[in-house]
Amino acid sequence: MIWLTFLPAALALTLGVALGAASLPLxxxxxxxxxxxxAATTTVATIGTLVxxxxxxxxxxxxRAAARLPEWALFGDDRPVPAALGVPxxxxxxxxxxxxxxxxARWAREVRRAQRISQGVVESDTPMALAVPGRDGGVLVSRGLLRALDRAQLRVVFEHEASxxxxxxxHYLALGALAAGTVPPLRRLNTRLRFALERWADEDAAEAIGDRTLVAHTIARVALAHSSRAPEPPPFPAFTGSGVVQRVEALLDTAPGKNTISGPxxxxxxxxxTGLLVSSAWQLDHALGLTFL
Incomplete structure (x- = not known):
């Protein structure tokens, strides 16, 4: 076993932590x-190395059982893995x-729960709107939201959730939650991912409606109405559940560039x-024949 076996996962994890701490100009x-x-590739590299x-x-x-394993599953030398490394x-x-x-299991349970009630209006005074995935999903809204907003503001909500x-x-949320749950250093990256998804939906709504100020005011109004009532945790992130102040400020500013070249x-x-790091997280010891232990 060589130290390079751990290097790809360490580099991928370093990149994930760095992106969780930095604001991306995209x-x-x-x-x-x-x-x-x-998030996905770092999780695969980290968990794959542990496996x-x-x-x-x-x-x-x-x-004796090891003799039945394929060669690619074992380190390049015959030295035993010490308990100090193997047990952790x-x-x-x-x-x-x-x-x-x-x-x-929890994600599947929450999806099924949301789908059961997504065909009607939730009888709750708390203003909320959720995008429920799946064939039986849709946009789930509460009676409190319908009373709190006018027609134009409701259109903002539906455009946001439709995005x-x-x-x-x-799928992004599920992968982010899985990464944060299995690799705790990626929690900040998951937080930024959730915020980016809300901003993405905000920008789609602003483009569809053509009024960034209306979108900003709708987000602020729902957030204020929601904070004045007892919280009712929804199965998915709420319309104003992530970075409300930053989202409003961004919408009151000029629209971000599309990054049609730099983005891809x-x-x-x-x-x-990161894909190369994932692939090289396995069997570098065979390729170079250098020992770590």
């Missing part, structure tokens, strides 16, 4: 795509698997770089 749509790509070490530690404990890797692998299973559905933002270039470069 249109929200490209920022969200970049963040979710890095790799766990398999080799198991081979150390059970050498095994524990983290099991914890990651359990967390992923728990998050997946979430059209671009399948629930940056996303492609990040996807290529």
């Amino acid at each position: 249109h929200p749509s490209w920022a969200a795509r970049l963040l979710v790509t890095v 790799f070490v766990t398999v080799n530690y198991a081979a150390t404990l059970f050498p 890797a095994t524990a983290l692998t099991c914890l990651g698997a359990a967390t992923a299973a728990r998050l997946s 979430h559905l059209r671009h399948r933002h629930h 270039v940056i996303l492609g470069g990040a996807a290529l770089a």
Whole structure:
């Protein structure tokens, strides 16, 4: 086993942490795509490396069973993996698997719950609107929202939520939540991802309506009305559930550039770089034949 086995995952994780701390000068749509790509590949590289070490530690404990494993699944040398490394890797692998299973089950449960009530108006005084994914989904609104907004403002809400559905933002949210749950250093990146998705939907609504100020005022009005009442946690992020002040400020400013060239270039470069890190997170010891232990 060599130290380069851990280097790709470490580099990917460093990139993920850096993007979680930095504000990206991109249109929200490209920022969200970049963040979710890095979140997904960093998670695969990190968890994959832990699984790799766990398999080799198991081979150390059970050498007869290891003889049945394919060569690519084992380190390039025959030195045993010490318990000081193997035990934490095994524990983290099991914890990651359990967390992923728990998050997946909870997400599926919340989707089914939201779909059951998405065909009508929620009898609640709390103003809220949700984009419920799936064939039986749609835009879920509360009676309080319908009373709080006029026709033009309601159109803002529906354009915003329609953007979430059209671009399948629930996939982004699921990947971000999975990354943050299994690799805790990616939590800030997930927070930025959720904010970028809301900004993406805001910009789509502003473009469809042609009035950025109306969109900003609608977000602020729903946020104020919501904060004055007892919170009722929805199964998905609410219309004003992430970075309300920053979103309003952005909408009252000029529209961001579309990044028709720089966006795809940056996303492609990040996807290529992190993809290479993921692929090289396995078997570098075979390629170079250098030992770490």
